[in-house]
Amino acid sequence: MWFRAGLFCVFAIGLALASAIIGHVISYEFATKVGASSVDSILNVLASSMLAVTTFSLTAMVSAYSGATSNITPRAVQLLVEDATAQNALATFLGSFLFAIVGIIALSTGFYGESGRVILLGGTIVVIATIVITFLRWIEHITRFGRVNDTIARVETAAMKATSAVGPPRFGPRRERDVPDGAALIHLEHIGRITHVDIAVLQEVAEDIDGQIVLSAPPGTMADPSRMAAWTTARPDAKQVETLRSAFTVAHDRAFDHDPRFGLVVLSEIASRALSPAVNDPGTAISVIEAGTRVLSAIVAIEESTDGPCSDKVIVPPLSFPELLEDFYRPIARDGAGLIEVAIRLQKSLAALAEAEPAARADCAAAAAEALARAMAAMTAEADRSQIARIHRRYWS
Incomplete structure (x- = not known):
């Protein structure tokens, strides 16, 4: 400032x-x-x-x-x-x-x-x-x-801008990438949140060592000396290892610039605060759900790009779409489980994402089923339970 x-x-x-x-x-x-x-x-x-x-x-x-x-x-x-x-x-x-x-x-x-x-x-x-x-x-x-609406709009805009720094998400269950025996593991010396990864630097080192570099700690990851940040099957020397470490920017707090997942986390925090008994503002939670739906729709619409410094020598893991859904929907489904208006908006939001990208339908259906289970356990009125069950069947029959 x-x-x-x-x-x-x-x-x-x-x-x-x-x-x-x-x-x-x-x-x-x-x-x-x-x-x-x-x-x-x-x-x-x-x-x-x-x-x-x-x-x-x-x-x-x-x-x-x-x-x-x-x-x-x-x-x-x-x-x-x-x-x-x-x-x-x-x-x-x-x-x-x-x-x-x-x-x-x-x-x-x-x-x-x-x-x-x-x-x-x-x-x-x-x-x-x-x-x-x-x-x-x-x-x-x-x-x-x-104000609340102004802050929601700012977080949504920041998350939208961050989507330009990531590639298409990965749908379905998580698949672990096996690290070959004898691979060189890159660990960072500082403890904090990775806020930026300079892919151009990784590309230069990959060309020097004539091998692939696989990134395992994208922006938003908590870094510490025990956490592997990247690995390669080639054998970089000490200077090249330091160059690889310098490509990672580590700070005390997460940043919005290259981490759309952080934007979704902050949006869910705003909704959770609004759904607390002290505030009791489901209207704000619904506004957050709509903002998060727009961000997630932009993420599932990302197409593979051939521009930029990335190549087959630097492998960047895609965002996990199920984890994005957990970050955003799970806290809202937990804190707003007893509110019929919030539960309905969650089901409609997930249905909109499934319609926007057919590959995301299985992940959205799983999140919708979890939100339904929480709502059925928390709602005390039989009419509310019947209504949310009927809406769930409408979209996920």
């Missing part, structure tokens, strides 16, 4: 000081006609008001972060922190305050002549116009910033 604010502050200070350097291009007669002496009072008003606006904006952002942490899910806060509109607003207001302060200090030391005051006045007008536009956008933006 500090980068935009720092960049705008540097620009504002440079604009304030450049007025004295290029002031000689303005004639003295023009300067006296413009009446640039009023720039002192304008800068004083700007300095006093921008400090208050900056404090207000920062307070609003922190309140949104705190609300998302306590009422939605802490994992979604990083998307609010990365919001470009909020960062631009804070950078504009803080930079404008510094522009006014530097201008006032320079005026009090006689740094500007009459011609320099004209340039400073022009820069002040530009800064004021920027403040007005940014403030209007910030007012419109803050009315929904950090």
Whole structure:
């Protein structure tokens, strides 16, 4: 967040000081006609008001972060922190305050002549116009910033973007890939979540050793010294092993960029929080189910691509579609088992995925059967049990 604010502050200070350097291009007669002496009072008003606006904006952002942490899910806060509109607003207001302060200090030391005051006045007008536009956008933006629907939309968008970094998913039961005897196993030295894997680096090493490299720890995997990250049947030397390890970015927390599975996990957390007895908001859970259905539909629609650095020398395991269903649907089915409206939406969502991709039908049917079993065990009204059973038969007979 500090980068935009720092960049705008540097620009504002440079604009304030450049007025004295290029002031000689303005004639003295023009300067006296413009009446640039009023720039002192304008800068004083700007300095006093921008400090208050900056404090207000920062307070609003922190309140949104705190609300998302306590009422939605802490994992979604990083998307609010990365919001470009909020960062631009804070950078504009803080930079404008510094522009006014530097201008006032320079005026009090006689740094500007009459011609320099004209340039400073022009820069002040530009800064004021920027403040007005940014403030209007910030007012419109803050009315929904950090709200539940806004956060759901952000998580869905982040998960959608992450689908571009993965290939088609794998349907059906999990199939273990046997590691040949004598294969070189690559282990990472750090403990944390893998957030990115540089496939281009793996490709270069695979060409150097003239062998295949099989990735076994995609983004989102918990890495530790005992967890195999990749393996190869070739024999890389010590330097090549270090190069392979450098291709894995390990952080303390998961990231959305290359991990669509994390987006689905965060969506399910939002639904679980909404379905808790303290909140009791099934409408939010239904909105989450619809958002997750769109993400899963985008994942099953992914086609095999021949573009990019991957080749037959680097084998990347596909996403497991049954595990994606577990990550997203199981917590919602567990926490909303007693609510007929949530149970119905789960059955319809899984049916929509099965219709979108026939290969996913068996996995979706298994998830729907599990959700039905949870609902039948939790619902107390016979009418609700009959209705959800009838809907399940409609789609999965």
